[in-house]
Amino acid sequence: xxxxxxxxxxxxxxxxxxxxxxxxxxxxxxxxxxxxxxxxxxxxxxxxxxxxxxxxxxxxxxxxxxxxxxxxxxxxxxxxxxxxxxxxxxxxxxxxxxxxxxxxxxxxxxxxxxxxxxxxxxxxxxxxxxxxxxxxxxxxxxxxxxxxxxxxxxxxxxxxxxxxxxxxxxxxxxxxxxxxxxxxxxxxxxxxxxxxxxxxxxxxxxxxxxxxxxxxxxxxxxxxxxxxxxxxxxxxxxxxxxxxxxxxxxxxxxxxxxxxxxxxxxxxxxxxxxxxxxxxxxxxxxxxxxxxxxxxxxxxxxxxxxxxxxxxxxxxxxxxxxxxxxxxxxxxxxxxxxxxxxxxxxxxxxxxxxxxxxxxxxxxxxxxx
Amino acid sequence: xxxxxxxxxxxxxxxxxxxxxxxxxxxxxxxxxxxxxxxxxxxxxxxxxxxxxxxxxxxxxxxxxxxxxxxxxxxxxxxxxxxxxxxxxxxxxxxxxxxxxxxxxxxxxxxxxxxxxxxxxxxxxxxxxxxxxxxxxxxxxxxxxxxxxxxxxxxxxxxxxxxxxxxxxxxxxxxxxxxxxxxxxxxxxxxxxxxxxxxxxxxxxxxxxxxxxxxxxxxxxxxxxxxxxxxxxxxxxxxxxxxxxxxxxxxxxxxxxxxxxxxxxxxxxxxxxxxxxxxxxxxxxxxxxxxxxxxxxxxxxxxxxxxxxxxxxxxxxxxxxxxxxxxxxxxxxxxxxxxxxxxxxxxxxxxxxxxxxxxxxxxxxxxxxxxxxxxxxxxxxxxxxxxxxxxxxxxxxxxxxxxxxxxxxxxxxxxxxxxxxxxxxxxxxxxxxxxxxxxxxxxxxxxxxxxxxxxxxxxxxxxxxxxxxxxxxxxxxxxxxxxxxxxxxxxxxxxxxxxxxxxx
Numbered sequence: 031x032x033x034x035x036x037x038x039x040x041x042x043x044x045x046x047x048x049x050x051x052x053x054x055x056x057x058x059x060x061x062x063x064x065x066x067x068x069x070x071x072x073x074x075x076x077x078x079x080x081x082x083x084x085x086x087x088x089x090x091x092x093x094x095x096x097x098x099x100x101x102x103x104x105x106x107x108x109x110x111x112x113x114x115x116x117x118x119x120x121x122x123x124x125x126x127x128x129x130x131x132x133x134x135x136x137x138x139x140x141x142x143x144x145x146x147x148x149x150x151x152x153x154x155x156x157x158x159x160x161x162x163x164x165x166x167x168x169x170x171x172x173x174x175x176x177x178x179x180x181x182x183x184x185x186x187x188x189x190x191x192x193x194x195x196x197x198x199x200x201x202x203x204x205x206x207x208x209x210x211x212x213x214x215x216x217x218x219x220x221x222x223x224x225x226x227x228x229x230x231x232x233x234x235x236x237x238x239x240x241x242x243x244x245x246x247x248x249x250x251x252x253x254x255x256x257x258x259x260x261x262x263x264x265x266x267x268x269x270x271x272x273x274x275x276x277x278x279x280x281x282x283x284x285x286x287x288x289x290x291x292x293x294x295x296x297x298x299x300x301x302x303x304x305x306x307x308x309x310x311x312x313x314x315x316x317x318x319x320x321x322x323x324x325x326x327x328x329x330x331x332x333x334x335x336x337x338x339x340x341x342x343x344x345x346x347x348x349x350x351x352x353x354x355x356x357x358x359x360x361x362x363x364x365x366x367x368x369x370x371x372x373x374x375x376x377x378x379x380x381x382x383x384x385x386x387x388x389x390x391x392x393x394x395x396x397x398x399x
Numbered sequence: 400x401x402x403x404x405x406x407x408x409x410x411x412x413x414x415x416x417x418x419x420x421x422x423x424x425x426x427x428x429x430x431x432x433x434x435x436x437x438x439x440x441x442x443x444x445x446x447x448x449x450x451x452x453x454x455x456x457x458x459x460x461x462x463x464x465x466x467x468x469x470x471x472x473x474x475x476x477x478x479x480x481x482x483x484x485x486x487x488x489x490x491x492x493x494x495x496x497x498x499x500x501x502x503x504x505x506x507x508x509x510x511x512x513x514x515x516x517x518x519x520x521x522x523x524x525x526x527x528x529x530x531x532x533x534x535x536x537x538x539x540x541x542x543x544x545x546x547x548x549x550x551x552x553x554x555x556x557x558x559x560x561x562x563x564x565x566x567x568x569x570x571x572x573x574x575x576x577x578x579x580x581x582x583x584x585x586x587x588x589x590x591x592x593x594x595x596x597x598x599x600x601x602x603x604x605x606x607x608x609x610x611x612x613x614x615x616x617x618x619x620x621x622x623x624x625x626x627x628x629x630x631x632x633x634x635x636x637x638x639x640x641x642x643x644x645x646x647x648x649x650x651x652x653x654x655x656x657x658x659x660x661x662x663x664x665x666x667x668x669x670x671x672x673x674x675x676x677x678x679x680x681x682x683x684x685x686x687x688x689x690x691x692x693x694x695x696x697x698x699x700x701x702x703x704x705x706x707x708x709x710x711x712x713x714x715x716x717x718x719x720x721x722x723x724x725x726x727x728x729x730x731x732x733x734x735x736x737x738x739x740x741x742x743x744x745x746x747x748x749x750x751x752x753x754x755x756x757x758x759x760x761x762x763x764x765x766x767x768x769x770x771x772x773x774x775x776x777x778x779x780x781x782x783x784x785x786x787x788x789x790x791x792x793x794x795x796x797x798x799x800x801x802x803x804x805x806x807x808x809x810x811x812x813x814x815x816x817x818x819x820x821x822x823x824x825x826x827x828x829x830x831x832x833x834x835x836x837x838x839x840x841x842x843x844x845x846x847x848x849x850x851x852x853x854x855x856x857x858x859x860x861x862x863x864x865x866x867x868x869x870x871x872x873x874x875x876x877x878x879x880x881x882x883x884x885x886x887x888x889x890x891x892x893x894x895x896x897x898x899x900x901x902x903x
Contacts, residue, residue, distance in 0.1 A: 034863075035860045088882045089882070091883060092890075095886060095887070096891075106815070252815075267879055270875075271876075271879050274875035276871075277863045277864060277865075279863060280860075281859055281862075281878060281881065281882070282852060282856060282859060282860075284885075285848075285849060288886055288889055288890070289849075293893050308460065
């Protein structure tokens with residue numbers, strides 16, 4: 031049986047903590063869980079894809095519990111919406127875990143599979159392909175919306191899909207009181223299924239759930255974020271249960287991720303105060319795109335391991351190195367942009383009198399303090 | 400002087416009622432369309448804003464700015480007309496533009512669906528089904544607009560003084576009846592009410608001036624005004640505007656003092672009497688420093704509170720019986736001392752301290768009950784915290800505690816922001832000895848857990864390798880229980896550390 035749990039030395043541990051910190055900063059900044067960075071990052075360190083997803087979803091569970099309490103106090107959680115989405119999200123997670131487990135178990139028998147890492151190659155390839163496809167769509171739509179809103183006076187991202195679905199009004203329509211929206215049950219269940227499936231496959235659920243709640247359901251942003259976090263608690267718990275049952279959760283990695291992420295998230299959240307919304311969206315989409323390219327670079331490794339392409343095994347190290355370097359460059363650059371904005375705003379703030387008082391004189395207004 | 404705001408639904412003959420009432424009262428009559436024209440002439444994209452509100456409650460940055468500009472221009476226009484003489488306004492929610500003005504008579508005119516359907520059929524020449532769908536769509540659009548703008552239900556009757564159904568009554572007769580209502584002392588302008596209007600006019604004119612200037616057009620700015628003192632709050636990302644804002648506002652008449660505060664968010668502090676020497680002020684200032692927040696003062700004087708100062712000898716003493724009949728009009732005759740004095744309540748002194756500390760976000764004084772407070776608070780303002788201090792001082796201790804808690808509950812339910820009592824602030828938001836003990840405990844527990852896990856890695860990995868359904872289920876349960884426990888201890892420890900270094 032292949033080694034599912036990597037040997038941890040100080041260097042690798044520090045890298046995992048760094049992954050957690052950068053993921054936390056991005057998570058606090060963007061509002062997602064940060065898994066789009068942490069999951070591929072762990073895979074770059076040699077963690078099998080299924081263990082990376084399982085450990086991250088366990089980490090997400092604990093982190094979401096901490097965050098959802100605050101949102102709940104502020105009345106930003108639509109529990110009714112959360113309940114309905116969870117009905118199918120659990121199905122989505124179960125399907126995702128089943129697929130990943132089957133691929134992982136079947137990897138030893140993969141036709142033509144060769145070399146170390148052959149067992150996890152099918153699962154790694156599957157996770158990477160889903161990651162690349164879904165997040166490419168997300169990043170490109172964000173970039174397209176940024177460009178189109180800069181070029182025209184169109185108010186906000188394109189709502190063609192949501193408007194189409196709203197016109198359909200597929201019964202039964204359900205009213206959600208906290209969010210104050212009426213949505214077709216089928217749409218809610220479908221979004222729940224997609225969110226659960228993606229969370230269970232690549233550990234990323236927020237990128238579907240939150241935009242869907244805002245643009246498809248028409249929920250206020252704060253309620254969408256709060257409800258998603260509430261949902262993440264249960265999805266995280268269910269995902270953690272499933273992956274842990276299959277023996278695919280490395281608690282050491284989860285704890286190391288906590289060390290970084292639970293601090294990073296505060297820094298990232300602070301960054302949203304000092305950076306304009308359009309810059310947040312631009313930085314987010316660019317980081318996601320770089321993460322996507324980073325993951326795509328690693329795909330040839332898995333194709334070779336499966337025997338689907340004929341490559342020199344020595345090249346694995348270069349592919350992995352390039353993938354890892356690009357991922358860390360994107361994450362560190364993103365975190366650096368955020369931290370620079372935070373520091374610059376802090377310095378600027380100190381250089382400006384926080385309250386300037388002016389009293390009108392007959393000719394002009396003169397400063398008095 | 401009357402100020403009547405009529406909220407009319409589509410095809411509800413509300414406009415005809417408004418015009419009839421205005422004619423009988425000898426008041427000016429102003430409609431929403433007039434305000435829209437004024438806003439459009441000032442460059443506000445009212446049409447785009449309306450479309451954006453209909454599509455989603457989540458307005459983007461551009462539309463949020465447009466909304467601020469729209470509100471500024473329309474509020475200024477409405478206040479100007481209201482100060483010029485008696486006014487009847489008809490539209491959607493004009494009374495919400497005049498938040499905090501106490502003498503506004505808020506009427507809602509409704510008509511039964513059949514009347515409205517017939518009206519649409521005649522006007523638009525469409526059949527009954529289409530007319531019904533049209534009305535439902537228009538009503539839904541209006542609800543969305545009001546919800547997006549003001550975060551309230553447009554047709555909730557609790558938001559109006561009277562709801563009028565004209566199904567069985569003649570418009571002229573009902574208008575005549577309401578002439579009497581409009582004359583009631585409760586809806587007459589007092590010096591206090593006039594001052595609220597003037598303050599609102601000044602604030603909206605200042606905001607409109609900032610919207611018109613190219614240098615400040617793009618900035619998200621909040622403006623409050625009180626007796627010639629204009630408090631402007633802007634975001635840190637617009638720090639470069641600190642010197643520009645006063646230059647723009649110097650053109651606005653009556654803006655005598657301009658206070659510009661840079662802040663990322665706002666904290667609302669509600670008290671009946673303010674004092675910069677009390678511990679609440681110190682704690683609040685500390686929290687405001689950490690959060691980079693501007694502090695807004697709201698002085699709430701209970702509506703049945705007695706006058707707060709001694710009367711000057713030459714003033715007429717008013718008996719309680721007289722006060723009950725006249726509803727307070729005699730306050731006009733008492734001269735400026737009482738209204739100035741009861742409006743002070745330590746506000747000026749506390750505000751001056753906030754200015755010194757660089758945290759001044761504006762101030763307002765109002766007289767009323769817990770639910771009246773909501774009319775003075777901008778529901779769309781982004782408050783991070785509301786602190787309720789000592790209010791209802793004229794009541795007994797038990798009643799005071801109950802009413803203060805109710806006030807907090809009402810604000811929390813309506814505004815969905817954290818609301819705390821003043822005495823809870825230190826424990827919840829500041830770092831003291833109790834928090835230090837908790838921090839050390841959480842840090843210690845976290846350190847023990849991490850030490851045990853990383854010195855027993857093989858055993859931890861071994862749990863994941865358990866075989867057999869029962870053992871695997873147990874392993875899964877252990878993971879699901881253990882992970883959040885670690886997140887709780889370490890997460891709280893991290894939170895306390897950040898609170899300690901004033902970064903949260």
